[in-house]
Amino acid sequence: MRQIGALMTADTTLTAETGDSWFNAVRLTLPAQARVELEMQWGHIGWSVPSAFGNATGSPERQHIVMVGDGSFQLTAQEVAQMIRYELPVIIFLINNRGYVIEIKIHDGPYNYIKNWDYAGLIDVFNAGEGHGLGLKAGTADELAEAITKARHNRRGPTLIECSLDREDCTDDLVNWGREVGKTNARPPVTN
Ligand SMILES: Cc1ncc(C[n+]2csc(CCOP(=O)(O)OP(=O)(O)O)c2C)c(N)n1
Ligand SMILES: [Mg+2]
Numbered sequence: 072m073r074q075i076g077a078l079m080t081a082d083t084t085l086t087a088e089t090g091d092s093w094f095n096a097v098r099l100t101l102p103a104q105a106r107v108e109l110e111m112q113w114g115h116i117g118w119s120v121p122s123a124f125g126n127a128t129g130s131p132e133r134q135h136i137v138m139v140g141d142g143s144f145q146l147t148a149q150e151v152a153q154m155i156r157y158e159l160p161v162i163i164f165l166i167n168n169r170g171y172v173i174e175i176k177i178h179d180g181p182y183n184y185i186k187n188w189d190y191a192g193l194i195d196v197f198n199a200g201e202g203h204g205l206g207l208k209a210g211t212a213d214e215l216a217e218a219i220t221k222a223r224h225n226r227r228g229p230t231l232i233e234c235s236l237d238r239e240d241c242t243d244d245l246v247n248w249g250r251e252v253g254k255t256n257a258r259p260p261v262t263n
Contacts, residue, residue: 072099074215075138075164079105083134084126088119090140090173092166094244106133117146120163124150127159137163142171142185148193154229155194155202162222163231165190168238176241176249178256191233203228210235 072095079085081104087096089110096107108126110118119139127135144165154161167190171183194206205225209215209232222230 074212074219075136076100078134078136078162078219080134081105082132083136084108084123084130085136085138086119086123086126088137088139088143089114089116090143090166090171091168091241091245092119092138092140092143094242094248096138098242098244116140116143119143120147121150121153123161123163124153124157124159127154127161128157131159135159135161137161139163139165140172141165141167141169141188141190142174144190145185145188149197151194151204151229151231152197152202155197155204158203158227159229160226161229162219163229165231165233166236167233168236168240170238172238172241173245173249175238176245177253191231194229194231198228205230206233207231208233208235 076099079099079101081102084106085096086108087093093109093111096109108122119137123135123137169187170185174183191206191208194204198204205221207218207221207230209218215234218232222232
């Protein structure tokens with residue numbers, strides 16, 4: 072988050088997906104005029120990538136950044152192909168923590184552990200030999216810094232940086248919020 076925060080300028084728009092990306096994004100200290108798009112009201116997953124695509128089409132003068140979890144990404148992954156088609160230099164931080172971590176913190180169960188994908192590898196599938204999308208992997212802070220430098224130079228298409236995180240490596244805000252939501256959900260139904 073320190074490295075993503077350092078990318079934020081007056082000309083940056085960050086779109087943060089439902090999941091721990093929410094809690095991380097709201098803790099950023101932002102420069103004036105920087106924009107952050109969150110969709111906390113409905114919280115439907117899969118929103119961030121197509122939303123950033125539309126936003127990048129409408130305001131190409133801004134640098135668009137996305138933070139999206141692995142689970143959310145699987146719903147609308149194909150929209151990255153649109154960014155390739157329209158040569159939009161969106162930087163996508165794909166937070167791969169191997170599952171629906173926000174849901175694990177509310178109510179755990181086997182349905183929270185999804186099939187892993189080669190998210191960075193997907194970009195070449197979408198390029199199909201003729202696009203300028205870039206897929207990179209980062210497992211350490213140094214690898215992330217290197218990937219961000221490459222992303223900033225890739226101006227003719229999106230760059231997806233797959234960031235590998237431990238499942239337990241989430242914000243304390245998520246842990247506390249999840250505990251409270253879990254308690255509320257567990258209330259017995261009111262009977263008359
Ligand atoms: C359309 C839709 N389906 C299911 C949900 C329930 N849901 C909320 S968050 C979430 C998982 C998000 O996982 P991920 O994107 O990997 O985020 P993280 O692991 O960072 O929490 C799910 C399934 C939802 N909000 N919207
Ligand atoms: Mg996840």
